[in-house]
Amino acid sequence: MAIAFALILVLVVVGSVLFHVLSPWWMTPIASNWSYIDGTITLTFWITGIGYIAIILFMAYCVFRFRHQEGRRAAYQPENTKLEWALGIGTTVAVLALLGPGLVVWYQYIEVPKEATEVEVVGQQWNWSFRLPGKNGLLGTSDPRYVSSDNPLGLNPNDPNGQDNVVIDGGELHLALGKPVKVLLRSIDVVHDFYVPEFRAKMDLMPGLVTYFWFTPTRTGTFEVLCAAFCGVGHDAMRGSVVVDNESDYQTWLRKQHTFAELSARAKKASLTR
Amino acid sequence: MNITFLFLAVIAAIVAWWLAQQRLTAKPWLDAGLVGDTGASPLPAAKIGLGVFLAVVGCLFTLLISAYSMRMEMGEWRPAPVPKLLWLNTGMLILSSGALQWAQVAARRGRMDRVRAGLLAGGVFALAFLAGQLVAWRQLDAAGYYLTANPAAAFFYLITGVHGLHILGGQVALGRTMDKAWQGVAVGKVRLSVELCATYWHFVLFVWLVLFALLLLTDPIVADNGWFL
């Protein structure tokens, strides 16, 4: 029994390592500047993995070596303070080795570079809308109270900064390759979370607040946006896309989009003809 | 959450003080044999139990206050004016607490007649406080600060309501103590109950004074920080 148990523990460890190395399931290829995040994960894997293997193998050895046999009597050792402190300090060092790099990358994550352009993501049950600033780079103010069928994002109609904002209601968001973006997040109903696995970065949309994160797209292509904060029965269907273009494709796309002023004028016209 | 941390720090200090007396650094495997002192308190279990319960209730109120102050800092905060009546109510609660203190002293001196008088007075003043709180609610409601008017008003009703319920719960214990006191048992038999009631009432008063101070301090119309982006 003891031998079988020890063997199975060894198999659990070996199996886990083999699964990690051989299985095809791993992080999807990155498409943003946040490769440091992947690096921190790898570092964490090494440090904690070694600890895990060591502890389980030690346990397996003990179970095998000190299994009950006729005439065996356990040793008497209430404690060994030196050993305990040494292990405690060793663990502290290992933990700091994880924490240090982690905090450095977190600092980068929350410090938005000055040249980043702002993009707004608006969530509502269960779709994504986007807004880009106009020529002056400013986003106009907004409030859920302004939301109507003609103004789905709740832009302040009296704010001049909002008039030339590009409104994308239900379409794809395009971003230019290699340009850092500060993503401002806003929800007009419940908590959502803007999540693109390839970008690694994500952040909640907290109703009543404007949250943010930043990243730089490093690979062109179309990426799926998912909601990563449970937001009601349609949660899993709340998808969107982000397309990363090179500069000229991006400009072509941008020229086809409509501003808030254009959309409200069109809405007004439609209501008049009706 | 600062207030919660402060509260937890106080609890932690009490726990640390208690742990310090438990010889946590002793090596228990070395001292087989009889030990005279197990580190238990000489106080009766009921008093310790009440102490623990009041710590839980204290935590509850601290969290309410924390939630109140966190919400306050988030802007668009329109606190209701504190009704003048609350000053009178506060007086009632002080009298109530004082009456029970008096009953406690009387119980220690073996004066059953004064115990009864003290308990009765304490109960009546506490009821007066509760009635006063209800009137204050109606005044606020009439002034347009009804429950759903805004979060500040809602907090006012919630906090005073929880506090009122807390007193109501105390009234049950007080009622049982009065029952005993009127049944003509010896003073010694009700002394513990009277002491527990007095402790509870002092606590209720203390919590009220803190809450009242909080309401008064946050009364001046806080500048509207603006909600818009």
Add this chain to the structure above:
Amino acid sequence: MVDIGAAEGIPPAEVEDVELYHAKSWVTKYVFCQDAKVIAIQYSITAISIGLVALVLSWLIRLQLAFPGTFSIVTPSNYYQFVTMHGMIMVIYLLTALFLGGFGNYLIPLMVGARDMVFPYVNMLSYWVYLLAVVVLVASFFAPGGPTGAGWTLYPPQAILEGTPGRQWGIILMLVSLILFIIGFTMGGLNYVVTVLQGRTRGMTMMRLPLTVWGIFTATILALLAFPALFVASVMMLFDRVLGTSFFMPAIVAAGEHLKYGGGSPILFQHLFWFFGHPEVYIVALPAFGIVSDLISVHSRKNIFGYRMMVWALVAIAVLSFIVWGHHMYISGMNPPFGFFFATSTLIIAVPTAIKVYNWVLTLWRGDIHLTVPMLFALGFIVTFVNGGITGLFLGNVIVDVPLSATMFVVAHFHMVMGIAPILVVFGGIYHWYPKITGRMLNERLGQIHFWITFLGAYLIYFPMHYLGFIGVPRRYYELGETAFVPASAATLNVAITAAALIVGAAQTVFFFNVIWSLYKGKLAGGNPWRAASLEWQTPETPPGHGNWGKELPVVYRWAYDYSVPGAGQDFLPQNQPPAIPAR
């Protein structure tokens, strides 16, 4: 052998014997009973029964994930309701109630040498209020609209809006049930704490207590201070839902309609919830730590290694657990610099936790290891707990949490660390103490079968699940559908996980069969079948009678871990055995 210790030692402080409540009828003996042992059984049976409901729900969840759209009873609404109820029941109504109400009630009085809890009447009320909470919870399944599907975290505004299933009655009953649970728990918790403080018998100092009592004691203190936060949050949300206040509700446009809410703060709820929610993890973990320490010690015939460090670590974890809650909110839009603080506090808490793990495995070193069924479960706990603890280092480190949060990695992590690990301890504890409770042993062969399927099966469920999280598969998804970033092979993995989950769930029938069969046919156990030193094994009767100790309370002369003491004849010395040589 002259018993000099008792004759010449310091006169022991008198511990007042308590007046016991005596049952007068069948109803007061088995139904409205004030004996902590009966209350413990009532708590355990109720908790495990409702836990079985949650187990069945997990099957339905897994079936949907492996075979999306195949089973018509799992609609999107039902799916989220199952997920919510599964989580809520397992965390609160099963684990919390079982460890504290079940193990706590049975073991505390016996282990500290008391006749009963200090406030037996309040203790009885505690169970009945808990039962009421469970009944209200179950009622929500039958209410119009069904139980709430808001996720066990019940985040507003979503939890009380139209888009979430169970919005009508489910959420109201859920909140009422939680409020009742907290009231009931507080009644019990007062008992557990004060009994440890004041109910200890002669000679039972704190440092002579078994770690089980230390674990339950610290967990109860945590719970008493943490549950008020959930209480406040539940009351406030109930106000929002029923009375229309806006504590947690900002201005909202839902389905094109402007709601009457405004000015509230959803993140305030998250702070309150996690101020409770993180200590809750330790409310479940600390009793498990304590019990596992005792199981390993008894079945290795060796004292728990580093007892003092184990006690200090428990206290340190308890204190730290109140300043780490923000790690559940790294990506919630909480003030970003808080991330530095919470990541640091979270990773620091790993140090005392790791020390506990080291001391468990060091207890094995040079022991005399009996691989009994309780020991198997205890060792299985170490594997799953270390595994789950390590993935906690991923999620606690704020920047690593960013890509992994809200994915299946999180699901795998918390199931490993606070699902499987504590459940293995629950089983270990039941196999260990069943002989004391019933006087009969559980069948060993069945126990081994139960262990291997449960342990290996659970590992097969949750270890690979982490990798779904690495891919980026989000949690709480009814249906992922086809997405570019998820390879098609992940669907196979999901099927495999579901198969393992069905087998592990079904294997629990072996356990229940064993428990019932052994009650009548099990081998007679005698008073102390494991030859254990702690006080609960030294009762004059097995099962212990009302009042536990017969005529006289036991007197304690030593700590709970005198195993294989050099010079002693047998390999354990009961706590109430006086020293053979004069105490110096």
